[in-house]
Amino acid sequence: MTGKLEGGYNLSGRVTSVEKDLPKISVVTVTFNAEKHLRQTIESVLGQSYPNVEYIVVDGGSKDATVDIIREYEDRIAYWVSEQDSGIYDAMNKGILLATGELVGMKNADDWYLPDALLRVVNCYIKTCPTVIYGNSLHVVQEQPLLANQFVVNHHLLGFGPGLDHRSMFVKTAWHKMHLFDTRYRLAADYDLMLRLKDSGELMEHCQTDISYKRAGGASYAWKLIQELAWIDWRSGRKGLAFQRLTKDSMMYFGLKYGNSFLKWILGEQGYVRWKTRSTPRLTH
Numbered sequence: 001m002t003g004k005l006e007g008g009y010n011l012s013g014r015v016t017s018v019e020k021d022l023p024k025i026s027v028v029t030v031t032f033n034a035e036k037h038l039r040q041t042i043e044s045v046l047g048q049s050y051p052n053v054e055y056i057v058v059d060g061g062s063k064d065a066t067v068d069i070i071r072e073y074e075d076r077i078a079y080w081v082s083e084q085d086s087g088i089y090d091a092m093n094k095g096i097l098l099a100t101g102e103l104v105g106m107k108n109a110d111d112w113y114l115p116d117a118l119l120r121v122v123n124c125y126i127k128t129c130p131t132v133i134y135g136n137s138l139h140v141v142q143e144q145p146l147l148a149n150q151f152v153v154n155h156h157l158l159g160f161g162p163g164l165d166h167r168s169m170f171v172k173t174a175w176h177k178m179h180l181f182d183t184r185y186r187l188a189a190d191y192d193l194m195l196r197l198k199d200s201g202e203l204m205e206h207c208q209t210d211i212s213y214k215r216a217g218g219a220s221y222a223w224k225l226i227q228e229l230a231w232i233d234w235r236s237g238r239k240g241l242a243f244q245r246l247t248k249d250s251m252m253y254f255g256l257k258y259g260n261s262f263l264k265w266i267l268g269e270q271g272y273v274r275w276k277t278r279s280t281p282r283l284t285h
Contacts, residue, residue, distance in 0.1 A: 005067060008056075008079035022052045023102040023125065025118055026173060028095030030088055031070075032060040034109035037215070038069050044112035046076050050119040054078045054101050058091040066109075089181035089189040096176050103133070105170040110215045114138075117211045121170055124207035131202035134169040135211035142273050148213060155204040158194055159238050166190040168211035175202070188228035195236050 027045050031038060045055050057070055059082035067082050074080060079098060085091045096104055103125065107113065117135070125133045134155070138148040153164045179196060181189040197204065226245050233242040264272045 004081065004083040006079070006081040007071065007074040008077045009075060010079045020052075022050075023122055024052045024054055024100065025050065025122065025170065026054040026056060026095075026099035026101030026104040027107050027118075028056045028058065028092060028099065028104060029107045029109055030058045030060070030091035030095065031062060031066050031109040032088075032091075033062045033064045033066060034059075035062075035065040035069060037110040037112075038066060040112050041107060041109050042069070042073050042077075044114075045107060046073065047115070048113065048118045049116050050122060052101075053118060054099065056080070056095045056098050058085070058095045058098075059083075060085045060091055086183060087186055089183045089185065093180040093183070096173070096180060099173050099176075101173055103170040104173045104176055106166050107212070108167060108214075111167050112213050114210055114212065117209075120209045121207055121211065124205065124209075125170070128203065128205055130205040131172050131175050132164075132169060132197055132204040133207055134164050134204070135207045135209045137165040137168045137212050137214045138210055140213055140215050146213075147273065150210065151214075154206060155194075155198060158198045159233070159236070159241065163191040163194045165212070165214065166194075167214055171197075185228050185232070187225040188232055191229055192232045195232065199236065 029041060029045070034041075042055075042057075045053065055077050057077055057080040059066055059070065059080065061082055061084045070077065070080050070082075081094070085094065092106060095106075103121075105121075121133055121135065124135075132155070134153065136153065137151045139151050140146065140148045151165065153168075155164060158164070179193065182192050183189065185192055230242040230245040233239070233245065267274075
């Protein structure tokens with residue numbers, strides 16, 4: 001596929017019927033050859049009970065059936081575009097600049113929202129109207145039946161440990177348009193943005209609820225990520241954390257990378273799943 005393709009109800013001038021007194025949430029999904037799980041992602045956004053949602057899909061010029069799947073839903077998608085880009089954060093920035101909601105959130109093409117997630121987000125948001133509102137994620141360990149571990153985050157720990165999960169985070173669109181993802185980073189620009197949010201003193205609120213399911217794997221598990229995280233920490237003055245990433249975290253990374261394969265070989269697939277979910281298992285349908 002070459003050139004630019006686009007669609008969605010915004011191009012036809014159609015206005016959707018929404019509750020005008022409710023904050024609009026813009027959700028951006030970036031895709032590239034994402035046909036495997038894309039329908040689940042799209043339907044989790046379009047199936048939300050919250051009525052004032054603007055959905056934007058930015059595709060990087062997929063060669064598989066991704067665009068065909070997007071077109072199946074384009075009468076319910078505000079705007080979609082498919083064209084070559086410079087990577088995931090470049091595509092996210094495009095979506096942010098297109099967003100017209102009061103809040104904007106990112107939903108990866110292999111992850112999905114829990115039912116009523118956006119309603120719960122707004123109910124938390126309207127109490128204090130923070131620059132950032134975020135919830136917890138559920139990390140998928142097994143697909144059938146669905147089994148996942150809860151990943152609870154805290155913005156007060158930013159710069160001391162793990163960052164927030166951008167899949168369960170929403171930022172005021174006006175702020176985000178002025179502070180886009182730094183595309184010099186290929187894997188950790190979301191962490192860089194979170195540190196900028198914290199260091200600038202912006203109000204961040206934790207909505208104590210589960211927002212999103214996240215599949216394991218992908219770019220976030222690459223060795224390159226640890227290097228980028230360390231460089232971001234170093235540049236922000238967190239030299240101790242940068243050193244920790246290059247030593248302790250690196251050892252943990254390689255231990256997990258090869259240790260998980262060893263555990264599967266020793267315990268078998270089902271034994272491995274029981275081991276990985278021994279602390280906070282969650283079983284859903």
